[in-house]
Amino acid sequence: MAEPAKVLEPRRVEVPLRKATGPGDDKIHTWPHLVRSEFLCALVVLLVLIVWSLLVDAPLEEPANPTRTPNPSKAPWYFLGLQEMLVFFDPWHAGVVLPTLIIVGLMVIPYIDINPKGNGYYTFRERKIEILTFFFGFHLLWVSLIIIGTFMRGPGWNWFWPWEPWDPHKVEAMTNVDLPFLFGIRGYWTGAAFGAAVILGYFVLGTLAMYAAIVRTKGREFMERWGMPRFLTTAFFFLNMLAVLIKMLLRHAFNVKYILVTPWLNV
Amino acid sequence: MSRWEEFKRQITESQVWQSIFRHGYDDTPRNRVLMVSGNVWLHLHPSKVRRHAVRLRFTWCMGGITFLMFLVTVVTGIYLMFYYRPTAEYAYADMKYLEFDMPFGMLMRNMHRWAAHGMVIAVWLHMFRVFLTGSYKPPREFNWVVGVILLVLTLLLSFTGYLLPWDQLSIWAVTVGSNMGAATPLLGHQGPFHEFFGVNPIYDARAFLFGGGEIGSHTLLRFYILHCIFIPLVASLFMAVHFWRIRRDGFSGPPL
Numbered sequence: 001m002a003e004p005a006k007v008l009e010p011r012r013v014e015v016p017l018r019k020a021t022g023p024g025d026d027k028i029h030t031w032p033h034l035v036r037s038e039f040l041c042a043l044v045v046l047l048v049l050i051v052w053s054l055l056v057d058a059p060l061e062e063p064a065n066p067t068r069t070p071n072p073s074k075a076p077w078y079f080l081g082l083q084e085m086l087v088f089f090d091p092w093h094a095g096v097v098l099p100t101l102i103i104v105g106l107m108v109i110p111y112i113d114i115n116p117k118g119n120g121y122y123t124f125r126e127r128k129i130e131i132l133t134f135f136f137g138f139h140l141l142w143v144s145l146i147i148i149g150t151f152m153r154g155p156g157w158n159w160f161w162p163w164e165p166w167d168p169h170k171v172e173a174m175t176n177v178d179l180p181f182l183f184g185i186r187g188y189w190t191g192a193a194f195g196a197a198v199i200l201g202y203f204v205l206g207t208l209a210m211y212a213a214i215v216r217t218k219g220r221e222f223m224e225r226w227g228m229p230r231f232l233t234t235a236f237f238f239l240n241m242l243a244v245l246i247k248m249l250l251r252h253a254f255n256v257k258y259i260l261v262t263p264w265l266n267v
Numbered sequence: 268m269s270r271w272e273e274f275k276r277q278i279t280e281s282q283v284w285q286s287i288f289r290h291g292y293d294d295t296p297r298n299r300v301l302m303v304s305g306n307v308w309l310h311l312h313p314s315k316v317r318r319h320a321v322r323l324r325f326t327w328c329m330g331g332i333t334f335l336m337f338l339v340t341v342v343t344g345i346y347l348m349f350y351y352r353p354t355a356e357y358a359y360a361d362m363k364y365l366e367f368d369m370p371f372g373m374l375m376r377n378m379h380r381w382a383a384h385g386m387v388i389a390v391w392l393h394m395f396r397v398f399l400t401g402s403y404k405p406p407r408e409f410n411w412v413v414g415v416i417l418l419v420l421t422l423l424l425s426f427t428g429y430l431l432p433w434d435q436l437s438i439w440a441v442t443v444g445s446n447m448g449a450a451t452p453l454l455g456h457q458g459p460f461h462e463f464f465g466v467n468p469i470y471d472a473r474a475f476l477f478g479g480g481e482i483g484s485h486t487l488l489r490f491y492i493l494h495c496i497f498i499p500l501v502a503s504l505f506m507a508v509h510f511w512r513i514r515r516d517g518f519s520g521p522p523l
Contacts, residue, residue: 027315027316028315028318028321029314029315030302031300032299032302033316033321034321034518035302035303035309035312037328038328041332045332045385049336049382053377056377056381058377058379058380060366060434060436062435064355064438074439074443076426078425079444082447083443092455092458092459095447095450096451096452103415106418107412107415109411118400119402120320120400122325134395134398138391264460265459
């Protein structure tokens with residue numbers, strides 16, 4: 001066969017190849033190496049998607065009827081973690097404040113994490129705390145709440161195990177109390193003051209405890225390098241994340257409904 | 268030279284051919300670079316990548332799968348748009364029409380729905396991988412922020428699409444989700460401190476989302492525009508930034 005490349009020679013634009021920088025330079029050409037994997041990956045995924053779409057139909061229920069509310073009424077599955085949190089928090093907190101905190105909290109991750117290790121490779125040993133925190137937030141708080149919301153919640157948003165039939169007449173005892181009440185505080189304003197003190201105390205003591213723990217394990221030099229703004233941001237988001245779990249445990253263990261009760265908002 | 272090769276030479280040497288295809292297929296190092304840098308579909312890639320960044324075990328392909336799912340939803344979504352009218356009167360009937368009368372209508376709808384779900388899952392796994400490999404670390408901090416914005420846009424794309432079939436699942440799932448608008452502090456009529464702005468059920472954050480106080484035809488049109496035009500457009504812009512920055516910062520690994 002003739003050489004077709006030679007024919008095209010005059011139209012070619014000279015692109016200088018980057019010089020290899022030594023033995024550390026392990027780069028390979030995008031074409032064909034990366035493009036080939038991308039193409040094969042796309043083929044496999046498309047094949048799976050088409051077969052799946054042939055076998056499983058997308059749901060379509062009865063026509064919309066604003067006068068007939070289904071029970072339970074569920075949001076799309078990827079929001080069921082938020083809907084599950086409605087059990088533990090008021091809508092403004094579960095639906096607005098917490099999602100905002102999740103989004104902003106995710107955004108600040110690269111700015112509060114100053115560990116230079118683990119950049120571009122898998123490692124658990126060099127980033128234990130970072131990875132465990134992400135596991136806690138992503139798997140424990142987000143994915144498991146979605147699984148609970150999808151499979152364990154039936155009529156009245158009551159808990160049903162997968163093998164239990166959904167009984168719409170299931171009666172749940174309403175034994176919930178507020179935290180001040182649990183401690184024998186009956187007054188309206190004394191209760192609010194107590195709740196506010198508990199929340200404020202949680203954040204102040206939590207921040208101090210985190211500070212002490214980090215100075216102890218990582219040293220004062222690390223804390224200075226990390227800087228106060230980074231530390232306070234981390235502490236704020238971490239304590240908020242932990243507080244969601246604490247509130248859930250308080251409800252399941254002690255039927256605590258609210259910690260802070262005021263005429264304007266309840267937490 | 269055979270007649271076939273002579274014919275081929277005439278074609279590939281013609282001005283028309285050379286104006287479209289700027290290089291041949293011969294496997295030389297320079298041509299490998301040209302394949303990427305001279306191709307509009309591939310030029311967002313760098314011409315060379317780190318060996319370990321190409322390995323399947325490193326990326327799990329999740330970012331690419333996310334983008335692929337987006338492309339699938341765009342193509343199938345445009346097909347669906349031909350047969351769908353976003354009014355409460357026709358929307359559901361059009362779904363049935365798609366399902367039973369349109370060639371490949373049900374397949375297109377299924378692919379659209381499952382690709383959207385796949386996109387949400389792939390975004391999460393992509394974030395998980397990027398976190399585990401510390402790929403958000405300098406100089407890629409801002410690209411992680413762009414990625415979080417894309418995560419939110421992905422969820423909003425799925426959420427706005429939920430309403431369009433106009434069945435029971437649609438309106439009640441969206442009602443549950445949109446009640447968050449009513450619960451927004453200050454801006455929602457059921458949120459704390461709503462007295463401050465004097466918002467009411469037909470004039471608050473949820474009503475802004477709904478295009479009115481209740482879910483109805485006006486909501487359907489609003490969600491349709493958000494789903495088909497506004498959010499895809501915004502998402503595409505952020506994707507361009509996202510991909511461009513990956514290309515500039517190098518695929519994974521410490522800074523160049």
